[in-house]
Amino acid sequence: MELLQLVIGGLANGCIYGLVALGFVLIYKASEGVNFAQGDMMMLGAFVALGFGNADQLGLPFGLAVILAMAVMFCVGWGVERLVVRQIFGQPQFALVILTIALGFVFRFVAGSIWGYTPLVLETPFAGRNLRAGGIVIGLADLVAIGATLGLTGALWLFFSHTRIGLAAQAASQNQMAAYIVGVPVMRINSLIWGLSGAVATVAGVLYATRGAIDPNIGLLGIKAFAAAVIGGMGSLPGALLGGLIIGVVEPIAGRYAPGELAQMSPYIIMLVVLVLRPGGLFSQMQMKKV
Amino acid sequence: MSLLEVEDLAVHFGGVKAVDGVSFSVEPGEVFAIIGPNGAGKSTIFNLISRIYDPTRGAIRFDGQDLTVLKSHDIATLGIARTFQNIELFDHSTVLDNLLMGRHTHRTTNFVQDILFLPRVRREERAHRHKVEEVIEFLELEAYREKMIAGLPYGVRKVVEIGRALALSPRLILLDEPASGLSVEETQDVAFWIEDMRRDMGLTVLMVEHDMSLVTGVCDRVLAVANGKPLAMGTPAEVQAHPDVQAAYLGTGAAA
Numbered sequence: 001m002e003l004l005q006l007v008i009g010g011l012a013n014g015c016i017y018g019l020v021a022l023g024f025v026l027i028y029k030a031s032e033g034v035n036f037a038q039g040d041m042m043m044l045g046a047f048v049a050l051g052f053g054n055a056d057q058l059g060l061p062f063g064l065a066v067i068l069a070m071a072v073m074f075c076v077g078w079g080v081e082r083l084v085v086r087q088i089f090g091q092p093q094f095a096l097v098i099l100t101i102a103l104g105f106v107f108r109f110v111a112g113s114i115w116g117y118t119p120l121v122l123e124t125p126f127a128g129r130n131l132r133a134g135g136i137v138i139g140l141a142d143l144v145a146i147g148a149t150l151g152l153t154g155a156l157w158l159f160f161s162h163t164r165i166g167l168a169a170q171a172a173s174q175n176q177m178a179a180y181i182v183g184v185p186v187m188r189i190n191s192l193i194w195g196l197s198g199a200v201a202t203v204a205g206v207l208y209a210t211r212g213a214i215d216p217n218i219g220l221l222g223i224k225a226f227a228a229a230v231i232g233g234m235g236s237l238p239g240a241l242l243g244g245l246i247i248g249v250v251e252p253i254a255g256r257y258a259p260g261e262l263a264q265m266s267p268y269i270i271m272l273v274v275l276v277l278r279p280g281g282l283f284s285q286m287q288m289k290k291v
Numbered sequence: 292m293s294l295l296e297v298e299d300l301a302v303h304f305g306g307v308k309a310v311d312g313v314s315f316s317v318e319p320g321e322v323f324a325i326i327g328p329n330g331a332g333k334s335t336i337f338n339l340i341s342r343i344y345d346p347t348r349g350a351i352r353f354d355g356q357d358l359t360v361l362k363s364h365d366i367a368t369l370g371i372a373r374t375f376q377n378i379e380l381f382d383h384s385t386v387l388d389n390l391l392m393g394r395h396t397h398r399t400t401n402f403v404q405d406i407l408f409l410p411r412v413r414r415e416e417r418a419h420r421h422k423v424e425e426v427i428e429f430l431e432l433e434a435y436r437e438k439m440i441a442g443l444p445y446g447v448r449k450v451v452e453i454g455r456a457l458a459l460s461p462r463l464i465l466l467d468e469p470a471s472g473l474s475v476e477e478t479q480d481v482a483f484w485i486e487d488m489r490r491d492m493g494l495t496v497l498m499v500e501h502d503m504s505l506v507t508g509v510c511d512r513v514l515a516v517a518n519g520k521p522l523a524m525g526t527p528a529e530v531q532a533h534p535d536v537q538a539a540y541l542g543t544g545a546a547a
Contacts, residue, residue, distance in 0.1 A: 163405035183367030183396035
């Protein structure tokens, strides 16, 4: 019973890691580089939702606040690609790494100067409410996290596999040159993907905030989510989600049954084991190049 | 009026004059080839037409429309399709999906209609699949329909790329060395297809090619280039007999 409770809590946590990892993968496929500000986009998204929703701020209804925050963060992601990332197009991958690390600092500074550095609590309709069923206690926030993640990934799947623009994005991620010559505006698609990953990060941020207080440094969670993306194979959306869930479930179980330090290290241990056994990640898209 | 007009086209990369003062025009229904030794600037001319490079000077007009003011992704919408010397396909997708992607510019349904899968979306999808099946039948790709590109042999991938270009329903098709790396038999197939593209599909073909048997077999006119500069233009026989062309291919000694 206790184990089941740990697993459900872990799954909820894993959904948050998975959504941030999803953002890593989206951008990796579009811009062929890692956005190390992904965790900070999650943090900023959570604060923007708090700014719209909390009673002492704008005081809008929770659902509306989340939708507005997603829209704002879509614009932030879109703008970052359009105004910053595009300027270094054609530079070595390392340029994007440094650039996004710097962006992360900027996001933290922006959040800190607006909302301060003391932890704040996002007001939600389901904070602290629990469900009891057959001897186990499940936080309503956990169920919301799992449900929202399922819904969002379903919507993303529909988008990428069934819409003209989503298919164009898939094409551009596989071969930019080929995408151009069949008429796909690759640059515009890249901006859209950055916007999308800003919106997804916001959902992750809001889910994080329903489970505890937030401060400008919660973006460091991005490092664990990066491990999740690597476990999943870096180029695979389902892989990223699965990587997040694995880390999310293992962490509390390791924390309960193993020495405390091990729980902290567990995401990275899993990442190392996966990299040793399957260097391309669980959902590897890499193939041996024929010479 | 010519379908494609290229006038005094030049592109310089630093001090390298990759293309320098090339002019030619392709008439509707014509099969036109650009030949020349390696590094002559043939593929660069294609990349200029595709708007992958910006020309240093000169004009490119398609059906009267100035291409140099357009973006790379606008070219397909005008009805210009192409293949690449080094094959650019969507490697992690099937042959069918690659060809369907060629229909991108002909898709008119929007995001919301797509998600709801309205009757209009279904009708359009059926039409696109019908067109793609025509291409599959034409190029005899039936056996590979559901195969991933990454696992296919070189010759088949080359044909799939031609197929994707045809799926665009273009008016002008640019073929970058369609016969390179192919067997004699496969090259023969390419020659038949080019004939059919012109005769049955009313296509205009512009190609870069090394294989002179293919060029003399299917082309109306040939432009020879070397070191980015035009050498000679005319029928395949005229160009092959031109002293400058022989010199460029065989060294100056042969022309003397």
